[in-house]
Amino acid sequence: MRLVAGIDSSTQSCKIVIRDAATGALVRSGAATHPDGTEVSPHAWWDAFLQAAEQAGGLDDVAAAAVGGQQHGMVALDAEGEVIRDALLWNDTRSAAAAEALIVEHGGAEHGRAAWAQMIGSVPVASLTVTKLRWLADAEPENAQRVAAVALPHDWLTWKISGSSTLEDLVTDRSEASGTGYYDTAAGAYRYDLLAQALRISEDAAARIILPRVAGPNEQVGTGDDARGWGGMLLGPGAGDNAAASLGIGMGTGDVSISIGTSGVVAAVSPTPIQDSSGLIAGFASATGEYLPLAVTLNGSRVLDGAARMLGVDHQRLSELALAAEPGAHGLTLVPYLEGERTPNLPHATGSFVGLSLDSMNPQDVARAAVEGLLCGLADGLQALTQQGVPVNSIQLIGGAARSAAVQQIAPAIFGRDVQIPEPGEYVADGAARQAAWVLSGTEGPPQWTSSAVTAVTAEPTPFVRERYASRRHLFAEQG
Ligand SMILES: Nc1ncnc2c1ncn2[C@@H]1O[C@H](COP(=O)(O)OP(=O)(O)O)[C@@H](O)[C@H]1O
Numbered sequence: 001m002r003l004v005a006g007i008d009s010s011t012q013s014c015k016i017v018i019r020d021a022a023t024g025a026l027v028r029s030g031a032a033t034h035p036d037g038t039e040v041s042p043h044a045w046w047d048a049f050l051q052a053a054e055q056a057g058g059l060d061d062v063a064a065a066a067v068g069g070q071q072h073g074m075v076a077l078d079a080e081g082e083v084i085r086d087a088l089l090w091n092d093t094r095s096a097a098a099a100e101a102l103i104v105e106h107g108g109a110e111h112g113r114a115a116w117a118q119m120i121g122s123v124p125v126a127s128l129t130v131t132k133l134r135w136l137a138d139a140e141p142e143n144a145q146r147v148a149a150v151a152l153p154h155d156w157l158t159w160k161i162s163g164s165s166t167l168e169d170l171v172t173d174r175s176e177a178s179g180t181g182y183y184d185t186a187a188g189a190y191r192y193d194l195l196a197q198a199l200r201i202s203e204d205a206a207a208r209i210i211l212p213r214v215a216g217p218n219e220q221v222g223t224g225d226d227a228r229g230w231g232g233m234l235l236g237p238g239a240g241d242n243a244a245a246s247l248g249i250g251m252g253t254g255d256v257s258i259s260i261g262t263s264g265v266v267a268a269v270s271p272t273p274i275q276d277s278s279g280l281i282a283g284f285a286s287a288t289g290e291y292l293p294l295a296v297t298l299n300g301s302r303v304l305d306g307a308a309r310m311l312g313v314d315h316q317r318l319s320e321l322a323l324a325a326e327p328g329a330h331g332l333t334l335v336p337y338l339e340g341e342r343t344p345n346l347p348h349a350t351g352s353f354v355g356l357s358l359d360s361m362n363p364q365d366v367a368r369a370a371v372e373g374l375l376c377g378l379a380d381g382l383q384a385l386t387q388q389g390v391p392v393n394s395i396q397l398i399g400g401a402a403r404s405a406a407v408q409q410i411a412p413a414i415f416g417r418d419v420q421i422p423e424p425g426e427y428v429a430d431g432a433a434r435q436a437a438w439v440l441s442g443t444e445g446p447p448q449w450t451s452s453a454v455t456a457v458t459a460e461p462t463p464f465v466r467e468r469y470a471s472r473r474h475l476f477a478e479q480g
């Protein structure tokens with residue numbers, strides 16, 4: 001049996017699955033947590049990776065591996081390959097003003113949005129790497145001047161696993177490059193002019209900055225570090241976590257995934273590029289040569305983490321409380337912008353409870369409002385996706401908070417359509433493992449592994465909950 005490893009270096013943790021390359025059967029797994037915060041040392045990801053690999057029984061007998069990772073995080077490297085400063089993660093909103101400035105510099109707010117959508121497939125928001133580089137240039141010019149290469153979390157981890165310290169060996173894939181903000185997703189080429197704009201340097205100087213080479217979807221990009229005993233392990237290009245998840249659950253055209261991890265992500269596979277100048281849909285690429293338009297909220301699973309903490313209960317009890325309440329929570333709405341928000345783009349917003357009354361001021365309705373508020377935000381993302389003409393034939397619910405029975409049962413009521421629940425699993429790591437098996441096989445398409453069992457959940461639609469949410473989602477205070 002030949003083994004492949006899939007690694008998910010996500011916001012909150014590193015997870016590793018080791019699977020049989022031929023059948024996809026799970027053989028071993030491991031996990032380790034990442035530090036909290038939106039600014040994290042990449043070395044912490046490396047430590048968590050080593051810990052997770054050890055827990056998974058090591059990688060010595062693994063024939064191929066690939067890494068899926070949280071998207072967009074800025075890993076700035078100096079000429080020696082050292083990390084210049086802690087990485088700013090996708091959910092760090094300090095570059096919100098930089099995002100606005102980058103847009104306005106292309107002919108004003110409205111024209112600028114259309115220009116960016118046309119140039120790269122997305123409108124910059126604080127999550128995108130390009131805005132973090134502008135922030136670096138303005139806030140830490142001495143660090144900006146030392147930048148010799150820019151990687152993303154998964155690119156950097158793949159490079160570390162290879163044992164290389166040569167910047168030219170950095171490799172990425174289309175799905176990750178498409179989330180940087182300096183990659184033309186439709187044309188498949190870096191835009192050094194946009195990198196120059198972000199860093200306020202000349203195009204010649206920008207062209208000297210090393211960006212990871214964009215490898216093909218099943219290209220072998222290197223081998224593991226020989227010094228660690230991983231020399232016989234082929235490395236795949238890896239992918240952004242959402243693209244890896246789409247490969248993990250085997251999405252095709254018409255399939256939509258709604259992932260509720262730290263971020264809430266509504267994603268679909270599209271054969272053609274999407275360029276949404278409203279900015280609600282990011283026009284990223286998939287891990288298989290297609291496109292992966294998606295809507296991303298900053299407030300996913302942590303809405304429920306926070307609600308459980310507030311009520312002094314665990315997730316099981318939070319779910320029971322939410323399911324014990326009536327739909328609509330006696331008029332209570334949670335506007336869930338707890339960490340600011342990205343879709344809609346409200347980086348300085350805070351959350352709010354709207355409609356509190358003596359009828360609703362109880363744990364059941366608070367729990368219900370938390371689940372409904374989270375899902376209404378995602379339903380808005382789903383609507384934005386369909387407005388771009390993306391077909392929606394089926395919806396699969398994945399990510400940590402998809403384990404919640406309340407989320408599973410209330411989601412079809414809020415979305416107004418059935419949802420499919422695959423068995424709980426690590427679908428980002430699975431997608432990375434499937435890519436590794438694809439690299440190993442050298443076949444044209446990824447291996448056909450047996451899909452996990454899927455449960456369909458149906459519910460009576462509750463459109464009044466979404467309508468009330470829509471009439472209240474502007475009712476929040478700004479931070480500070
Ligand atoms: N049963 C559950 N109900 C609600 N939330 C859950 C449950 N199990 C895990 N979570 C939440 O899911 C999140 C982790 O999910 P994950 O998809 O691994 O996130 P990420 O990929 O962003 O690191 C955590 O916030 C965790 O509290």
Ligand SMILES: O=C(CO)[C@@H](O)[C@H](O)COP(=O)(O)O
Pocket residue numbers: 010011012069070071072090127179240241242261262263264265296300
């Ligand atoms: O920013 C995005 C996608 O654009 C996020 O989806 C990140 O990729 C983080 O993902 P999770 O850690 O929440 O899975």
